[in-house]
Amino acid sequence: MYKLLIVEDEAEVRNGIRNNIDWQSLGFKVMAEAGNGREALDLIENSKPDVVITDITMPIMDGLELSCILRKEYPTVRIIILTGYDDFKFAQRAIKYGVSDYLLKPVLPDDLSKIMLKIKAEIDAEIAEKEDIQKLRMYYQQSLPVIRDKFLTSLITSEIDSKEIENRKTSLGLDLEGESFAAAAAGIDSESAGNWANDGDDSELLKFAILNIAREIINKYAMGEVFFHVNNLVFIIKFDKFDIEGNYQSAYTLLEEIRQSVEKYLKVTVTIGVGNICNSLQKINESYKSAVTALDYKLIMGGNRVIYIGDIEPQTPYNLVYDEIKERNLVNSIKFGTKKDVSKAVEALFNEIGTCAASLKECQLYLLEILASIAKLSRSFQLDTDDIIKIDHNLFIEIFSFDNICDIKNRIEEICLNVMERIQSNRKTNTEKIMEQAKAYIEKNYGDYDLTIQKISNYLHISPSYFSMIFKKEAGETFLNYLIGIRINAAKELMQDPDLKIFEIAERVGYPDLNYFSYFFKKNTGMSPREYRNRYVLNRERKVEA
Structure with a gap:
C-alpha cells in the first residue's frame, strides 16, 4: 500500500475525494488530510506520503507554494494538483515544480482513479527495476567480457605504455577519452550488508547489483568506466579539462548520486574514496593508490560517504620501498588506531625479522624502510621529521651496528606513538579552524x-x-x-x-x-x-x- 495525503480547504471536496474512491483497490491508503499547505507540511514529516493530492487555491499556503517546498524538501513525493478553470495558468507553473499530473474541478472519480493507477505503475516499475533479483541474475550472466575488466585492472595496478592504452581502449569500446582523470574506490559497509553477507551467492549478487546501478549512472553522464577489482568497486572517471577543484566537484556529484541510489534501492551503504586528479591515463594507477588511502579514512570518519584524498592528506611524491601490506598496516595504526594498535603493528614487523632467515644487510634495509615509511607519513601531515626521528642522533647508526633488536623496536615504537599524537593534535586544530571560519562566514552571510x-x-x-x-x-x-x-x-x-x-x-x-x-x-x-x-x-x- 502506498500512502496518500489529501490537501484541500473545502471539507466537502476533501470528503468526496476520500469516500468516493476505493483507494485500497487502487493500492493506496489515505494516511492524513490537511486544509492548507501549512498543515500539510506539518503532517508530511510524520506521515511520509508517497503521493500528495493538493488544491491550488487555499488560504495561508496555496498548492503552488506547497509544491515548491515539496520539490525541495521531499523530491520523491509525487504531486497531483486540483484546479479550476480560472487558475489554469497556476497549474502550468506548478508543472515546473515537477508535479505528476493535474485535474480540473469538479474532480471525477474515474479520472482521478486513472491517474492514481498510472502513478502506482510508475512507482511499482521503479522498485521492480532495482529490486527484481531475477533480473539482476540475468544481468549478471550477461556482464562484460573478462578481457575488458582485465585491461581496466591493469590500468590501476601498473603503468602501461600510452600507445597501448590508446589501441586497447578503442578496440574494447571504453569511454575513456578525456583531458584528465581520477580513480575512485568504493567498498561495501559490512555492517549494512546484513543477510547479503551470509550467503556466498547472494554476496556476489549484491556486488553485481551495485555494479549495475553504478554503471547505469556513470553511463548516463558519460563520465568513464566502472568495474570490480578484488572487493572494491573501482571508477575511472574522465574530465574534459584539467581543473582540480572543478573536476572534483563533478566527481563528487556523480559518486554521491551513486551512493544514494545504492542505499535507496539495495538497502546497503557504501563508502567511496576519491584519488588525486591526474592528467594522463598512464598515471591512473597513482590516483587509485590515493583513492584506496582515502577509503581507509572510513575508520575515523565513518562510512556511507564520499571521501576525497585532497581533503585529508596533501599529495606526496614519496613512494614506499617495502611490502605494501606491511606498510599499510603500520601507517593505518598510526593514523587511525590506538596506542595498543601501534604497539601491535610494530610487534608484527619485528616478529617478521625473528621468524625469517634474512641476512644482516636485509634486516638493516628492512629497518631503514620502516623508518622511511614513518618519515613519509610525517611529511604528508607536514610534521617536523627531523625532530620526530632525531636524525641528528644515532638511531640510523644503531641500525647498522645493533646487538639488541628490542632496543631498536622500542625506539621505533616510541617514534610511531609520537607521530600518532601529533597527527591527532593537528587534525583537531584543523577541525577547529574550519568550524571557526564556517561560523564566521555564516554569521556574515x-x-x-x-x-x-x-x-x-x-x-x-x-x-x-x-x-x-x-x-x-x-x-x-x-x-x-x-x-x-x-x-x-x-x-x-x-x-x-x-x-x-x-x-x-x-x-x-x-x-x-x-x-x-x-x-x-x-x-x-x-x-x-x-x-x-x-x-x-x-x-x-x-x-x-x-
Missing part, C-alpha cells in the same frame, strides 16, 4: 538566500561531504538546522524595530519567500512571526510606555 553547503564548502576549499561531517560532529546539529537557527534569532532581533515589516525582516535574514520564512519561524518558535512580535515586542513597548 546568513542574509544570502542562496547560502548552501556547496557555497560555504567552496569558500573553505573542502568538499561538501567532508564539511557536513565535520560540522555535524562539532556543532551537534546539521548545517541547515544551524543556519535556520541563526536566521530565526536574527529575525527576532529585527522584530524589535517596529518600522520594519515582516516581509522586510524575512528578506534580510535570507528568506525572500514570506510563507517559507513563516513556516520555519513557527517550526522553531511555535508562533508565527506576527504572533511573536505582538507577544514579545509590542507588549514590551506598552510596558515601557506605562
Whole structure:
C-alpha cells in the first residue's frame, strides 16, 4: 500500500475525494488530510506520503507554494494538483515544480482513479527495476567480457605504455577519452550488508547489483568506466579539462548520486574514496593508490560517504620501498588506531625479522624502510621529521651496528606513538579552524538566500561531504538546522524595530519567500512571526510606555 495525503480547504471536496474512491483497490491508503499547505507540511514529516493530492487555491499556503517546498524538501513525493478553470495558468507553473499530473474541478472519480493507477505503475516499475533479483541474475550472466575488466585492472595496478592504452581502449569500446582523470574506490559497509553477507551467492549478487546501478549512472553522464577489482568497486572517471577543484566537484556529484541510489534501492551503504586528479591515463594507477588511502579514512570518519584524498592528506611524491601490506598496516595504526594498535603493528614487523632467515644487510634495509615509511607519513601531515626521528642522533647508526633488536623496536615504537599524537593534535586544530571560519562566514552571510553547503564548502576549499561531517560532529546539529537557527534569532532581533515589516525582516535574514520564512519561524518558535512580535515586542513597548 502506498500512502496518500489529501490537501484541500473545502471539507466537502476533501470528503468526496476520500469516500468516493476505493483507494485500497487502487493500492493506496489515505494516511492524513490537511486544509492548507501549512498543515500539510506539518503532517508530511510524520506521515511520509508517497503521493500528495493538493488544491491550488487555499488560504495561508496555496498548492503552488506547497509544491515548491515539496520539490525541495521531499523530491520523491509525487504531486497531483486540483484546479479550476480560472487558475489554469497556476497549474502550468506548478508543472515546473515537477508535479505528476493535474485535474480540473469538479474532480471525477474515474479520472482521478486513472491517474492514481498510472502513478502506482510508475512507482511499482521503479522498485521492480532495482529490486527484481531475477533480473539482476540475468544481468549478471550477461556482464562484460573478462578481457575488458582485465585491461581496466591493469590500468590501476601498473603503468602501461600510452600507445597501448590508446589501441586497447578503442578496440574494447571504453569511454575513456578525456583531458584528465581520477580513480575512485568504493567498498561495501559490512555492517549494512546484513543477510547479503551470509550467503556466498547472494554476496556476489549484491556486488553485481551495485555494479549495475553504478554503471547505469556513470553511463548516463558519460563520465568513464566502472568495474570490480578484488572487493572494491573501482571508477575511472574522465574530465574534459584539467581543473582540480572543478573536476572534483563533478566527481563528487556523480559518486554521491551513486551512493544514494545504492542505499535507496539495495538497502546497503557504501563508502567511496576519491584519488588525486591526474592528467594522463598512464598515471591512473597513482590516483587509485590515493583513492584506496582515502577509503581507509572510513575508520575515523565513518562510512556511507564520499571521501576525497585532497581533503585529508596533501599529495606526496614519496613512494614506499617495502611490502605494501606491511606498510599499510603500520601507517593505518598510526593514523587511525590506538596506542595498543601501534604497539601491535610494530610487534608484527619485528616478529617478521625473528621468524625469517634474512641476512644482516636485509634486516638493516628492512629497518631503514620502516623508518622511511614513518618519515613519509610525517611529511604528508607536514610534521617536523627531523625532530620526530632525531636524525641528528644515532638511531640510523644503531641500525647498522645493533646487538639488541628490542632496543631498536622500542625506539621505533616510541617514534610511531609520537607521530600518532601529533597527527591527532593537528587534525583537531584543523577541525577547529574550519568550524571557526564556517561560523564566521555564516554569521556574515546568513542574509544570502542562496547560502548552501556547496557555497560555504567552496569558500573553505573542502568538499561538501567532508564539511557536513565535520560540522555535524562539532556543532551537534546539521548545517541547515544551524543556519535556520541563526536566521530565526536574527529575525527576532529585527522584530524589535517596529518600522520594519515582516516581509522586510524575512528578506534580510535570507528568506525572500514570506510563507517559507513563516513556516520555519513557527517550526522553531511555535508562533508565527506576527504572533511573536505582538507577544514579545509590542507588549514590551506598552510596558515601557506605562
